[in-house]
Amino acid sequence: MKYLSLLMALVFISCESLSQTGSVGLQSFATGFAAPVEITHCGDNRLFVVEQDGRIKILNANGTVNTTPFLNITALTNQSGEQGLLGLAFHPNYATNGFFYVNYTRISDGATVIARYSVDVGNPNIANPTGTILLTIAQPFSNHNGGTLKFGPDGYLYIGMGDGGSGGDPGNRAQNINELLGKMLRIDVNSGALYSNPAGNPYLGVAGADEIWAIGLRNPWKFSFDRQTGELWIADVGQSLYEEVNRAAATESGLNYGWRCYEGNSAYNTTGCPPQNTMKAPLFVTNHSNGFCSITGGYVYRGTQFPNFQGNYFFSDYCKAQIGMSDASGNVTFSPTFSGNNFVSFGEDVNGELYVASIGNGTIYKIVDSSLGTVASEKTAFTIYPNPAKSEVFIQNLNAVSFVTALEVFNTDGKKILTRKTENQLITSLNTETLPTGFYFLRLTDNLGATSVQKLIKE
Template identity: 30%
Template sequence: MRQEAYRGWLSALTQLILIAIACVAGYYLSREVDIIPKAILHLPAVHVSQADMWSLTRIFVATYALQIGLTLLLYRTGSFSNLKRFANEYLFYLFAYTSASLYSFLATTINYDPQLIAAIGLLSTLLYVMAMLVAMIKRGEAAFFPALAQVIGALLKRIASIPGVIAILYFLVPLAMGKAFTSDRDIANRITQIRIWFNPVETSEWGLKNLFPGTVFAQPVLVRQAPGDAQGLYVLERNGVVYRVDFPSGDNKQLALDISDQLGEVEVENGAVGLAFHPQFNQQKGKDYAYLYYTDTRPEEGQVNRLSRFDFSLTDPAQRKASEQVLLALPRTKDGFHNGGSVEFGPDGYLYIGLGEGVHPKRIKTSDVVLRSGILRLDVDMDTSRSIDPEPFEHGELNHYLVPKDNPFVGRDDIRNEYWALGLRNPFRFTFDPKNGDLWLGDVGSTIWEEVNLIEKGKHYQFPFIEGYEKSGNNAWEDLGLPEVGPVYTYQHSAYDRAVIGGMVYRGDNYPSLKGKYVFADNYSAKLFVMPADQPKVEEVKLIARANQYAQRGVSSVVQLDSGEILVTTLGAASEPSGEVLLLVKAEDADVFEEEPQDTTPKDYDEDTTAALYAVNCARCHGATGDGQGPDSGMLGVEMPDFTSPMFHFKRSAEDLHAVIEKGGVQMNMSPMMPPWGGFLKPQEIEHLVIYLQSLPDKHHHH
């Protein structure tokens, strides 16, 4: 009896080991092979981290441990003792597999990958069957092929029974839920609410409050307080407009600067993104300057990123505009991505600017000839006692600044002397710690990693060959031999968090529990986080608040005022002014909460009619489902976009899609194979096509 019990527990341990092997092997197999063929169901590539893989492994092993323990107590023998026992346990196996799948789908924040779940099911079944075959052969009951036939026969016979039919029906539940999740928004919302219920946001003593109730802005990217002006705030809108608003009342919204006609079409990540005031603003005559960083999309030959100075001692907005003095005019690639954005004066009085890796003419990338993918340090006061002239520059225009003599690369031929640090992908927001001068930066990542970096003079931050802590598979553009530094904190993309917005080290007295900590945000999820600012590497951060506008409407800046308040800007919609300036407050004073998504679909929109319009005009190239696999796609010579991919729509607004459909590829600096439909389709039809395209990820993808 003891020997039989020993065999039973040994059999149970063997099964759990096989389940763990199936989970790990299934993870790596599903990264390389489509377990569910595209011909049956076209599924996107879902990023599942190794940490999530181990979490799934624990879920499946724990679920099977419960199932195996129950069956062992029920049958008193090991699973592989005979065919009848084996077939009976397989039904329990199906229940356990389905339960683990449902739990991971409904009750966790793990990215749900149907290919991985299918791989776990396939491999665990194969390993389970192989273990039974080994047991039968070892006992001398049959050779391999006769044993295999007996095993398959026993399984089919058991599945054909009433318990077997029930097990199969239960097995189909997650498949049906997954299909409903992708095709019915109401069901998708219900499932999302279930996931939120299982994964509540941690409570915090802080929340957000609308600083200016009733006042909205057109995509505010930044809020600034000018030196010597404690009674006002300046709000920079993405369209190139700056307003001054009384603080804290929010009254007297006045136009301070308007260069919107110099930006061209504001799309993708373009527009006005950075603003800084001279440290002697309002304090020294001749220093009332504002510095603005923006993208001009008007030039026919391409786009240009400019850093310009405007004289705010002039009281009329038109005069201020006319006072523009261009410091940098940098041609960039036409896609509009990765401009960088921050413009900040350091404690040394020099102007620092963050440039993204997209700021360069096509195919011209190295640091000896272009300014991109790093932090520049400029002397805008042009003090010849401490600075020198910039080197000659062929790819753009440089004016009205000098280069500090103590910049780290002065005298090197392979790196322009304006650089302070290199190796950054998209340094959209950075600030200086007022206590010690440390430069903290949020580097917006690609498809997996986001980074918070502590920037040091003369260092390289590893883009493009390393993102986060992992090799990206891309080669460096050049061999500079610089000391390399990794991020202080990095996080992987989830369904919610995917675009870091750098903040600041808090040094005020308004929020005692945040003092000395780094406060930052994620644009897409609109979450506000804090982390220690005195550690070389941080593993975990704390969520303290969340705004009520997400994705492309989410957080665009996090700043601290001289009086100690922390302010957050949210972009709002691109189609109408709905951006806000928010104040971090005690939780009991908050008035900004998560809202249910509002349905903005026009009442005259008919999905069936629009689907038919798409099928007639678009499907031959873009595919019947929008996956880019149309019958003519292979003959076009360009890679077709996948409209069913959430990442495609994450990078493109409704306005972007509308412009491409209406104007065609040539006018939008894209493939000439995309014709302009503006003369063939009615404006209303183009608007409805955009709505239809944006709905495709919900129709064809699991979460």
């Protein structure tokens, strides 16, 4: 098992150097949601979709949506402008403790509330309706609430906080280390009466600032951790000219992301600010003059269905219905425009495949590589076994609707090393004796023209 883990790590690193980048496409996965603002998973094949008005719904792997919401806290929060139920994170040990955490703005005064809930012990599709409030943060205005919650690779809960609203941050709250607005927070939910502040937090012991991990954020609308490297990616909504994406190692504490001193790389209000070279510069920025207005952060792709996407970061913008894809150096390419959409949230399933939500039409799309041709649906799914394989691997279609007609094997540099045509049969096999030990991608094409890419390990 140690050998396998090391091999997987080395292979995924090499996949970042694939010569092709793929073409971003969207495949409608589910419809009918009311203002979806978050998509996540709990460690199994279900997706959990957060609706801004206070509901969390379960989206199953086959695209169906459970009639009964997983959680309904519409009585506690308000869907107004940028307020509402905004974030959801499942505890890393959810399978055993059943805990999950939500971020919502309180209906009475708009304060940000971080609360813990638990799943019903007798029904995995329903949560207990009453939660425990861990943290409440006053909000001076109704906008710039942040909202994202994520557990980091260190097991701590990270909370993205906006600067409190009222454009331009006149109180310079994002730079004030004595308050929690305009910050990235980090707390330990496994110790203390409600939580504790980890020893590595940079301002531990400073009044009102024990929870701070980083400062200088305007409105971090979606952040995520790269499931392979642990790196933290933050998309920060701009003020008047620029939107930005920041990247940092998971261990980099005490960073200053620059707001309100700088918007992107340009000075905004530098009164009383430290030198720019002491701040964390964005990996890349987008410009409002090109139609951008409010960035939506996503994820680094670490799935297996679309090898061309490996290691690329996906993001979008509320005002520009395109999907951006950035490599590790900040070189960005954009998809065609997907008219009629306002993308406000990305999601990652248990396998690392990516999804994106459009808030206006309530649609959840799966992100696909359109350069591979028609993407296989549930009706054209295949399984391969044994995997890892020694001398032979078998390919079986799962639903007896289609048949494999071609097999292609690619190495981790994206080079095709084997092609084989097959007959229309339920089970076909591939001799792997001549393949060197290592990691490969197996692309299957069926008689309907659909393709499916799966990983293959040769022992």
